[in-house]
Amino acid sequence: MNLVIDSANVEAIKNLNEFLPIDGVTTNPSIIVKEKGDFLPLLKEIRNIIGEEKELFVQTISKKAEEIVEEARYICTTITGSILVKVPVTLEGIKAIKMLQEEGIRTLATTVYTPMSALMAAKAGAEYVAPYVNRIDNLTGNGTQVVSDIVDIFSSQNLPCKVLAASFKNVQQIQDVFLSGAHGVTAPPDLMKEIFHHPSVERDVEKFREEWLNQYGVGSNSLMSTK
Ligand code: G3P
Numbered sequence: 001m002n003l004v005i006d007s008a009n010v011e012a013i014k015n016l017n018e019f020l021p022i023d024g025v026t027t028n029p030s031i032i033v034k035e036k037g038d039f040l041p042l043l044k045e046i047r048n049i050i051g052e053e054k055e056l057f058v059q060t061i062s063k064k065a066e067e068i069v070e071e072a073r074y075i076c077t078t079i080t081g082s083i084l085v086k087v088p089v090t091l092e093g094i095k096a097i098k099m100l101q102e103e104g105i106r107t108l109a110t111t112v113y114t115p116m117s118a119l120m121a122a123k124a125g126a127e128y129v130a131p132y133v134n135r136i137d138n139l140t141g142n143g144t145q146v147v148s149d150i151v152d153i154f155s156s157q158n159l160p161c162k163v164l165a166a167s168f169k170n171v172q173q174i175q176d177v178f179l180s181g182a183h184g185v186t187a188p189p190d191l192m193k194e195i196f197h198h199p200s201v202e203r204d205v206e207k208f209r210e211e212w213l214n215q216y217g218v219g220s221n222s223l224m225s226t227k
Helices: 010-019 029-034 039-050 065-078 092-101 115-125 131-136 143-156 171-179 189-194 199-216
Strands: 004-008 025-027 055-059 084-090 107-112 128-131 161-164 184-187
Touching: 004 010, 004 055, 004 143, 004 161, 010 039, 010 128, 010 161, 010 189, 025 039, 025 171, 029 039, 065 084, 084 092, 092 107, 092 115, 107 115, 115 128, 115 143, 128 143, 131 143, 143 161, 143 171, 171 184, 171 189
Parallel strands: 004 025, 004 184, 025 055, 055 084, 084 107, 107 128, 128 161, 161 184
Antiparallel strands: none
16 A cells, blocks of 8 residues: 655655655645746755655656656656656556656656546556546546456456555545555555544544543653553
């Protein structure tokens, strides 16, 4: 199971990487532009935070396959560690994924709205596909169903490609895609933290502590200082 941060915000990545069992960081042009800096130093800083082994996903911006391939080579020689190149699932993108696989450059097929585009990307050699769950829901489609269909097709066709579901606006969508068999999710930091905002948990923890301090006294605020 892959748990990936969908952000290029250095502070948020530092924080989440410390608290959660994170496997990597995904970026896209919009996410990088939001941070308002030079993109290469930003990507290098993210690499320093997560280390060389966790996956860092960087998206290409060219439209033609040959230019996408050039960008992918540039990213892979400029940023160290485990890199996945994100390529949109246009016709040119699928050609680029095919070319990149021949060179041994790892890819994630992005902007996936349909099972058929995911299937083409997987057959072309993409290591991951990223279906855009919330954007599909906004089109009055069913993002979770698209994830489920992709998982089923990959399984029936024996394709090793993994489904890294993306584009979420609430925790329910994340839970639903895992129930649909997604191999992982990439989600923004605030949404990952939202998983832990549960009033019942906060209430229970407070109560446990209160009962303990009532019995053992105010100095007994850890097991070691309890007599
Ligand atoms: O990783 C893809 C993702 O960034 C798209 O998410 O929230 O912009 O639909 P969103």
